[in-house]
Amino acid sequence: MIDWSLNTGWWLVSWGLALFAAYAALDLSRGVLSAHRPTAMRALAGAALALATGLCAAHFIAMAHSGLPAVMHFHAWSVFGTLVLAYIGSLLGIGLAVDRLRRPARGIAGAVVLGTFLCAVPLLLLGAVELHPGLHWHDAGPWLAGAVPLVAGVALAWYVFSRCRRPATRHTLAWQALAAVPLGTAIVAADFLVTRWVAVPWDAVSPAAAGTVSGDTLFALATLAVPSLIALLLLSSILESQFKAALRRAREELQIAAQTDPLTGLPNRAMFETWLLRATTRADRQSQRVALLFINLDGLKTVNESLGQAAGDAVLCEMGKRLRALTGTRDIVARAGGDEFLMVLEGHPDPSQAMAMAARLMKALNEPCVVEQRELTMSCSVGVAMYPDHGDQAKLIPHAAAAMHSAKRNGGGNQVMFDPRMVAGAREQVDLLRDLRRAIQHHELELYYQPKVHAPSGQITGAEALMRWHHPQRGMVGPHIFIPLAEKFGLINALGNWLIEDVCKQIRTWRDGGLRMRVAINLSVHQLRQEDLVDRIVDALHRHRVEPGLLTCEITESAAMEDTRTTLQVIERLSAAGVHLSIDDFGTGYSSLSYLRQLAAEELKIDRSFVMDLESSADARAIVDAVVKLAQALGLKVVAEGVETEAQQKILRTLGCDELQGFLFAKPMSAKALTLWAIKDEGPSALDFRPSLFDDSLSTPLH
16 A cells, blocks of 8 residues: 655645645635625625645645655546535635634634535545555544534634724734734644545556546646636735725725815714714713803904904914814814814813903914915904703704804904893794794785875875784784894895785776775885896886876885996886885985986985974985975975974975874874775775775876
8 A cells, every 4th residue: 555655845835835825815805704795695605615726736736746656537427516616615614713703603614614615625535546546544533523612713714804894904914914824724734634534545547538637737727727716816806905005095085075164174964963973971970061152253354354354264274273272172262263262171171260261262363463464453253152051952053153243243253142132032033934934925914004194185106015914823013023033034025026016906906996096015125136127117017007106116215326337227127117206214315316316216205213303303304405406406206204293394384395104193103094095985984085095087196
């Protein structure tokens, strides 16, 4: 009998290939932990292929130079079947062993499976040899006992590999190379144990036959094709790992960019709110307080307008650096946007400590900074809110902002602690705005009309339409409350459109009842910017069959002067349409006489502030007298509003006013009440309605 001889050089080659296959299999195995199932399955298949082909190739390299007298031939299908079994065993063993990283109990099962196949594959490959007479098997006991250290070696390999992490770094690759040593050694040791278990008869031959492949061919495949295949698998694993690392870095950079202010490098508001939630959660758990500082730079707009946006950005960057330098280990600072910053203080600060911190940062930000060779000195306003004293986490930033706005209203450059009264009015405004939107949709608004009186005769010449709001809970809400709210939050155009429509409808109703009444409406500066304002007015007049001269559009002097070119165009178009035009609140603005000459207005309306002082102020009388003479010189009528006493009426009539309006004659009333007064003389005073005002068979209304 002839035992296998040991060729040390080729056993070392076999061991090297086994180490290479083990390293590649371990590298591919890192992808098995991927949360993406197709990626994990692809990685498992590649790792099993590298280990199975490396196991078989190591055997053929060792067998090719075993010192046997003849070249051996192998049954091709047996070799292929053994390779398939090696692949299946590798799949199962690696799958269980890698799962050790999640569930350690499965690691031993994986090691047992791999150890079993490490011994089974060489046995099956020896059984595939075409040999006559066949192999002689020694006593199996001593050789099978070697399977125990094989399993231990495989288990050690996967234990060392478990120290790796999925991202490939120098540290993890070193652990991976270290883990490949016991696994590759176990492959060669298993082959060595199996080959030492058998002997070859001295007269044995291995004839070439159909369906066999020579050992030299398998040796060539083992030394050339298999290393190339394993190298390709390893290269694909490395490239995929690098691609994932690059993708991961890109995602991290995108996440950082999404959470960072690009100008100052500070966290943005979204990131700050996440940190604030964590800080308040910790504070709740530890029964502590958190302070929030809302910081606004005073005068940054002036810097931007005078020196340019780049100078303003430089100031913001410098202020951001100073704020970051002031933060402690548990403090957080962020840029909220524009010229606003946020800072949260942890560590159970009391209000005095929070205000002291506000004073420190105000002092730091007030230090001069040099921008474009100019020395600039900035100031800031700081609002402070405490958690949980001043509300829950969601209200902390709005409350600190309210305190900051209070500091700005007081001149800026100071710090203010939040007080609940700061947001009481704001909350009421929010509720009122919500109700106003609903009122427009549900037609809760109503028009009241205050008559205008012809000064020489005391007869009514028309009326001014005034909005009233019947609030379900608040009762009657005056226009001085909801009109500014509508202008601030973009509802004034909707209100104005409703006003135009309802007034034209009411004029038509009066005309159908035989009453010819001119009605005045007020146009705000926001309405004057509507491109379709004139078209809306003309369309409403046309649909309701109203003569344009029965509608008066009152434009305040300040609105007329705000955008003179736009206003002039609107007034010219309205005048061309035949609409009666009036300049309201005259005397309170800054009218240019040259511009006033260009306006196609037909009357001036003196502001009530001058009328109120007529009895006590010579200056007021002088101003009214000057306005009347100016209007007469320009061919305009003069209307005085706010007339409340007989003395005021006499003075205005003496000065030459054409029309009067005020509580002396009548308060604003509903359309129904005004109709009854005009037709049946059921009103607050004995004013006359000439037939010409409501009887089409007679003359036209007074002008």
